[in-house]
Amino acid sequence: MTPLPLGLYLHIPFCRQRCDFCAFYLEIHREGRAETFVQSLIHEIGLSAQQHVAAGRPIQSVYVGGGTPTVLAPTQLIAILSEIRTHLALASDCEITVEAHPSTISEQDHTQLLQAGVTRMSFGAESMEDGDLARIGRPGAVHETVVAVAQARAAGFTNINLDLMYGLPGQSLEGWQRTLFRSLTLEPTHLSCYALTVEEDTRLASNIQRRRSPAPDEGLQIEMDEAAQRMLGDAGYERYEVSNYAKPGYACRHNLLYWTNGEYLGLGPSAQSYLDGTRFGNAADLAAYDTSIAANRLPIEDRTRLSEEEQLRDAVIFGLRLIQGIPTRCLHQHAANYGHAAITAQLLGQQLIEEDGERSRLSARGRLQADTIAEQLY
Numbered sequence: 286m287t288p289l290p291l292g293l294y295l296h297i298p299f300c301r302q303r304c305d306f307c308a309f310y311l312e313i314h315r316e317g318r319a320e321t322f323v324q325s326l327i328h329e330i331g332l333s334a335q336q337h338v339a340a341g342r343p344i345q346s347v348y349v350g351g352g353t354p355t356v357l358a359p360t361q362l363i364a365i366l367s368e369i370r371t372h373l374a375l376a377s378d379c380e381i382t383v384e385a386h387p388s389t390i391s392e393q394d395h396t397q398l399l400q401a402g403v404t405r406m407s408f409g410a411e412s413m414e415d416g417d418l419a420r421i422g423r424p425g426a427v428h429e430t431v432v433a434v435a436q437a438r439a440a441g442f443t444n445i446n447l448d449l450m451y452g453l454p455g456q457s458l459e460g461w462q463r464t465l466f467r468s469l470t471l472e473p474t475h476l477s478c479y480a481l482t483v484e485e486d487t488r489l490a491s492n493i494q495r496r497r498s499p500a501p502d503e504g505l506q507i508e509m510d511e512a513a514q515r516m517l518g519d520a521g522y523e524r525y526e527v528s529n530y531a532k533p534g535y536a537c538r539h540n541l542l543y544w545t546n547g548e549y550l551g552l553g554p555s556a557q558s559y560l561d562g563t564r565f566g567n568a569a570d571l572a573a574y575d576t577s578i579a580a581n582r583l584p585i586e587d588r589t590r591l592s593e594e595e596q597l598r599d600a601v602i603f604g605l606r607l608i609q610g611i612p613t614r615c616l617h618q619h620a621a622n623y624g625h626a627a628i629t630a631q632l633l634g635q636q637l638i639e640e641d642g643e644r645s646r647l648s649a650r651g652r653l654q655a656d657t658i659a660e661q662l663y
C-alpha cells in the first residue's frame with residue numbers, strides 16, 4: 286500500500302517585537318537564544334524521525350512558520366532544512382513554504398532560500414496602508430512588502446502569498462479595498478484574508494477595554510469579506526477556503542492537509558501534530574523545550590487519542606470550510622453521532638450550509654459565520 290503523505294510544520298518562536306493583536310507563543314529574538322533553539326530543533330528533527338515517521342513515508346509539504354522564521358539567519362534556516370532532508374523523505378514535488386516578515390529579509394536571503402529548495406514565500410503584509418499597520422502595533426512599512434515581493438520574484442520565486450487582515454481599528458471599507466487593489470498589483474499567486482479577532486491578554490484587547498481602540502465591527506467585516514470575494518474573484522483568484530484565495534493550481538498544500546483531516550508532524554515549541562488518530566502538542570515554553578531535547582526526550586506535553594466519532598467530527602468541521610465541501614453522508618453521520626440532527630437541519634434550513642446531493646459546504650453567508658457554525662457542530 287502506498288504510504289499516506291505527511292506534512293511537516295516547524296514553529297520558529299521568535300519575533301523582533303510583538304504585534305498588538307498577536308496571541309501566538311513567541312519570544313523576542315535574541316541571537317544567542319535563537320542559536321540554542323536552532324540546535325534544539327535540529328536535534329528534535331532526528332529524534333522525531335526515529336520515533337514517529339515510518340521510513341519512506343513521503344513529506345508532501347514543509348511549512349516553516351512562527352513567529353517570524355526570517356528573524357533567523359538564512360544559514361540557520363538552511364541548516365534546519367538540510368537536517369530535514371537527512372532524516373525524512375521529501376516528495377519530489379514537496380511544497381516548502383517559509384513565512385517572512387517583509388522587513389526581515391533581503392534580496393540575498395531570497396536567493397539563498399530558493400537555492401536551499403524553498404518553493405513558496407509567504408509574506409505577512411497585513412495591510413497596504415501604513416496607518417493601519419501603526420494602529421495594530423505592527424512593525425514595518427508598506428514599501429517593505431513591495432520591495433520584498435519584488436526581490437522574491439527577482440530571485441526566482443513564482444509562488445508568493447500575502448497575508449492580509451481586515452476589520453482593523455480605524456480601517457474603512459474603502460481603505461480595505463485599497464489594500465486589496467495594491468496587493469493585486471503585486472500579482473501574488475495566493476492571498477489569505479483574515480478578519481481581525483481580538484484575543485484575550487493581547488495589547489489590542491487591553492486597548493479596546495480602555496477605549497483607546499475601537500472593537501471590530503462585525504457588520505463592516507462582513508462587507509469587507511464580500512468586497513474581497515468580489516475583487517479577488519474578478520481578478521481570477523478562486524476562494525477555496527473561508528479565508529484563502531489562490532490562482533488556479535496554487536492552493537496551499539500544507540494548509541489543505543489541515544482542512545482535509547490529513548496528518549502532520551509539528552516540531553518546535555507549541556507545535557501541534559496529528560498522526561495515527563492522535564493529536565499531540567509540544568511544550569509552549571522555550572526553556573522547557575530546550576531542556577527536554579537536551580535530555581533526548583521529545584517535548585510532548587499533551588496527547589489525545591481521537592475516537593472514530595471525534596475524527597469524523599474534526600473532518601466535518603474543517604472540511605465544511607472548503608469550497609469543495611465534504612461528502613453529505615459524513616455531515617449526517619456526524620449529526621447522528623453527536624445528536625446534532627436538529628441544529629444541522631436548522632443550518633440547512635437557514636441556508637448557512639448547502640447540499641448539492643453528494644457534497645455539503647458552507648454557503649456564502651455561512652462562510653461569514655464559519656466559527657459560530659463550527660462551535661454549534663462541535
Ligand code: SF4
Binds near residue numbers: 299303304308
Ligand atoms: S510578526 Fe506575526 S507572530 Fe510575530 S508578533 Fe506579529 S503577528 Fe505575532
